[in-house]
Amino acid sequence: MKRVLTIQDISCFGKCSLTVALPIISAMGVETVILPTAVLSTHTLFEGFTCKDLSDQLEPITRHWKEQNITFDAIYTGYLGTKEEIDQVKEIFKEFGNENTLLFVDPAMGDNGKLYPAFDESYARYNATLCALADVIVPNITEACYMTGADYKEEYDEAYIKDLLNRLVDLGSKTAVLTGVSLSKGKTGAMGYNKETGAYTLYQNDLVDAKYHGTGDVFSSIVVGALMRGLDLQESLKLAADMTAETIRVTEKNPDNPWYGVDFEAVIPEILKNLPA
DSSP, X not given: OOEEEEEEEEEEESSSTHHHHHHHHXXXXXXXXXXXXXXXXXXXXXXXXXXXXXXXXXXXXXHHHHHTTOOOSEEEEOOOOSHHHHHHHHHHHHHHOOTTOEEEXXXXXXXXXXXXXXXXXXXXXXXXXXXXXXXXXXOBHHHHHHHHTOXXXXXXXXXXXXXXXXXXXHTTOSEEEEEEEOSSTTEEEEEXXXXXXXXXXXXXXXXXXXXXXTHHHHHHHHHHHHHXXXXXXXXXXXXXXXXXXXXXXXHHTOTTOOTTSOOGGGGHHHHHXXXXX
């Protein structure tokens, strides 16, 4: 069984970050080890949430793992709140990464042309230095523009997306995947580029016209789980895009209106049907 370490914050209530990554990747038949960077009462869309920073615990926890000779087949990072945490993750990559370890970075820091309130352009540029160390990065268009200095566009063509992908791999990563890519009306999906092979990967499905918190975490977690189960990048992106869209459709039908996140739990059986035996 493959083993993944995922480094993110954990919200006790609200479906995002570790409360998405842990159940999804585990259900996909991959051992999932967590390293919480902070614990929050709820995610940040709730008013009055509490937050306890755990960055001072990362070094002693990982030191203990090293003493126990614990290894990982993949290291997957999501939202990292500070430059100091980025530096700590770089050290973890050095300590636990090798030629057989997939380093997967989701540089979660913005959307719709803007950075999240906690971040500035300096942070975005610093996050790019972590992406430089990764095998696979999965920014959205906003995050890609802030990391590469490209102009953000609401309307674009395939040439614009390919230029962004080339700028991203120039940062240092082996493969870049842009999420939220729409190359025709009513469609959305992801496009990737592998700089070693020069191959582009594109998958588009029907756009579900609704937005929920944590869908990016669902997408990334499914991609990581699928790669660990032996699917190639194209297959992994297709599965992640289709299943993320399905979580939105299912959530829209929920009479309890869980606005704080998608009902990914209901879609897990469908995810498993698409994995190799």
